[in-house]
Amino acid sequence: MLSLFHTKKSFTRAFFSQIRSISEAIEFNDPELKVKIGLEIHARILSKTKLFSDADCFDLTNTPVNKNVGFFDAAFPGTMPALNRRGIEAGLLTALALNCDINVMSYFERKHYFYADLPAGYQITQQRNPIAQNGYFKYPVVNPKTHKLSYNNCKIKRIQLEHDSARSLQIDDVFLKLNKKQKLPENTLLIDLNRAGMGLMEIVTDPDFESAFECYSFARELALTLKSIGTCDAQMGEGGFRVDVNVSVHEIDKSSDPPIVLPGTRVELKNLSSFNAILKGTEYEIKRQREMIRKKQPILLETRTYDSIKGITISLRSKENQYDYRFMPEPNLLPLIVYSTHLKPNLDTLKCDNNKQLCLSHEFFEKLHSFKNQPEFYCDFDKVKDQFEHKDLPDKRRMFLVNKYGMTHEIAFIFVANNLDYIIKKLISHRNITKEDLKLYTRVLLTEYLNQVNENPDLEKIDFELQCAKIQSFIVLIKNKKISRRIWLSFFKKLFDFKNLNKLAHELAKDEDLYVITDGQLIQSTINKVFEQNPKATNEYKMKDKKRKKIFDFFVGQVHKELRNIAEPELVEELVLKNLKNLIY
Numbered sequence: 001m002l003s004l005f006h007t008k009k010s011f012t013r014a015f016f017s018q019i020r021s022i023s024e025a026i027e028f029n030d031p032e033l034k035v036k037i038g039l040e041i042h043a044r045i046l047s048k049t050k051l052f053s054d055a056d057c058f059d060l061t062n063t064p065v066n067k068n069v070g071f072f073d074a075a076f077p078g079t080m081p082a083l084n085r086r087g088i089e090a091g092l093l094t095a096l097a098l099n100c101d102i103n104v105m106s107y108f109e110r111k112h113y114f115y116a117d118l119p120a121g122y123q124i125t126q127q128r129n130p131i132a133q134n135g136y137f138k139y140p141v142v143n144p145k146t147h148k149l150s151y152n153n154c155k156i157k158r159i160q161l162e163h164d165s166a167r168s169l170q171i172d173d174v175f176l177k178l179n180k181k182q183k184l185p186e187n188t189l190l191i192d193l194n195r196a197g198m199g200l201m202e203i204v205t206d207p208d209f210e211s212a213f214e215c216y217s218f219a220r221e222l223a224l225t226l227k228s229i230g231t232c233d234a235q236m237g238e239g240g241f242r243v244d245v246n247v248s249v250h251e252i253d254k255s256s257d258p259p260i261v262l263p264g265t266r267v268e269l270k271n272l273s274s275f276n277a278i279l280k281g282t283e284y285e286i287k288r289q290r291e292m293i294r295k296k297q298p299i300l301l302e303t304r305t306y307d308s309i310k311g312i313t314i315s316l317r318s319k320e321n322q323y324d325y326r327f328m329p330e331p332n333l334l335p336l337i338v339y340s341t342h343l344k345p346n347l348d349t350l351k352c353d354n355n356k357q358l359c360l361s362h363e364f365f366e367k368l369h370s371f372k373n374q375p376e377f378y379c380d381f382d383k384v385k386d387q388f389e390h391k392d393l394p395d396k397r398r399m400f401l402v403n404k405y406g407m408t409h410e411i412a413f414i415f416v417a418n419n420l421d422y423i424i425k426k427l428i429s430h431r432n433i434t435k436e437d438l439k440l441y442t443r444v445l446l447t448e449y450l451n452q453v454n455e456n457p458d459l460e461k462i463d464f465e466l467q468c469a470k471i472q473s474f475i476v477l478i479k480n481k482k483i484s485r486r487i488w489l490s491f492f493k494k495l496f497d498f499k500n501l502n503k504l505a506h507e508l509a510k511d512e513d514l515y516v517i518t519d520g521q522l523i524q525s526t527i528n529k530v531f532e533q534n535p536k537a538t539n540e541y542k543m544k545d546k547k548r549k550k551i552f553d554f555f556v557g558q559v560h561k562e563l564r565n566i567a568e569p570e571l572v573e574e575l576v577l578k579n580l581k582n583l584i585y
């Protein structure tokens, strides 16, 4: 087994590019107050078509408004829902990843509310009889101060299938998209139905979190897990992974023995759609509630939103005035039944609604086979389980890196969070690799590559094979000392510049004349020139012992500047020192 060694500096840099401004996220611990947080995550199901219609589910940003709309999604009278099999499979795969009990029978129901983004006036959901429930999820948390990694556990209440609403649009965005100049009357609400009817998994957790950073860490790991099993691409910018954060702060009555946690009021932050918003919004809300309690002011049961520009949460509506959703069974959809081909479900993983043994009887499962003329409502659990066993969950991916390459758990965490494991595997497949090489590959991915990902999020959209070829060509150049260390970062940036997309590193170095200068004569003549231009500094070097290191650095910098930073650093230093010493003796 190879072992990896990292300089503290490169690790720290990579770590902080990964988790920004985390130090601010450590909430001070107040022994008088207890924080409870529960999450509801709306994860868009990765599917070709919508949950109840055959309309396309393509990329929302690049599709013209109201392009992908089925008659059912627009609630045309007389249209009926047809359940998408992929939605069920995604729900089951997710349930397995979150260690949930699968309900043999689950139901769809209508949840009513009236708003322009919901054409039918109701959403089809599974609020009361979801496809899965009672799970748990282990997620990594990196201590922002010590950088040490540990694991937390969170209970999953349920996973339910439902469809998304349409999207209300900002008028300015529409004008930009349509390139129209005319003005619409004020207060006009524009609706894009492309999103209406897309499949969602609502994942609801228990109120197990105690800090914003735990919520942030959980959300990141969940998004990564759903991506790994292919049930959701977690594109947060497009609303593909939206998180509602429920926060309550409780006073602790220390006068009683043992101390009692007094009831607090749950405030719901709706639709946080970036990891940063989850971190900052939750942090703000905890702080706000703590201050209210200290000032003895009441906390209202309400729904709030996070304004990321102002960095504050704002009240949307009071929960007391919330709608009565008037849940009723969806009459146009049969109950959803998950069966096992072996007819004997594993009682540990398959539990019926409220554990009613009736559903688990042998006869029941035999009967299911005769119902297969309604295929969309029957799902073979064994097939899904089989699919699941071939998926690479984040923990498995991290352990591979630890065991195979001897990475620390912390480095493996950063690698998997950024999909660097796929890249390093590709780069070193079929190669006999030394410990030193592995160190170099790791360094380039953690510094040059991650730096680019942070500066240019589009980089990840570049074809995987092309990315790997470019990184490989860069590593060959630096390994053979063909480019100066001083330009590694800027060279890498150029390499992934859109206009150089089809160039490999050696082509770029040639085209832009960036190969390292090792010509001693050229460096010497540059030193002569720089010395001539700076007589004061050379004089000072002769006279003042104490300033010599500073003056040496100054000349090294000047020589590099003259030579566009591409001269070999060791040679420049050696020659500058030699020339300076000649001044003294």
Ligand SMILES: Nc1ncnc2c1ncn2[C@@H]1O[C@H](COP(=O)(O)OP(=O)(O)OP(=O)(O)O)[C@@H](O)[C@H]1O
Pocket (backbone or CB within 6 Å): 036, 037, 038, 039, 040, 204, 205, 206, 207, 208, 246, 247, 248, 264, 265, 266, 268
């Ligand atoms: N005391 C509490 N403090 C913080 N969170 C809580 C508390 N009690 C419950 N929660 C969390 O509130 C969330 C409740 O979600 P659920 O979907 O069941 O109901 P809802 O929010 O009323 O419904 P909707 O889906 O319409 O928003 C869960 O994530 C749960 O963990």
Ligand SMILES: [Mg+2]
Pocket (backbone or CB within 6 Å): 040, 202, 204
């Ligand atoms: Mg909910």
Ligand SMILES: [Mg+2]
Pocket (backbone or CB within 6 Å): 040, 244, 268
């Ligand atoms: Mg809620």
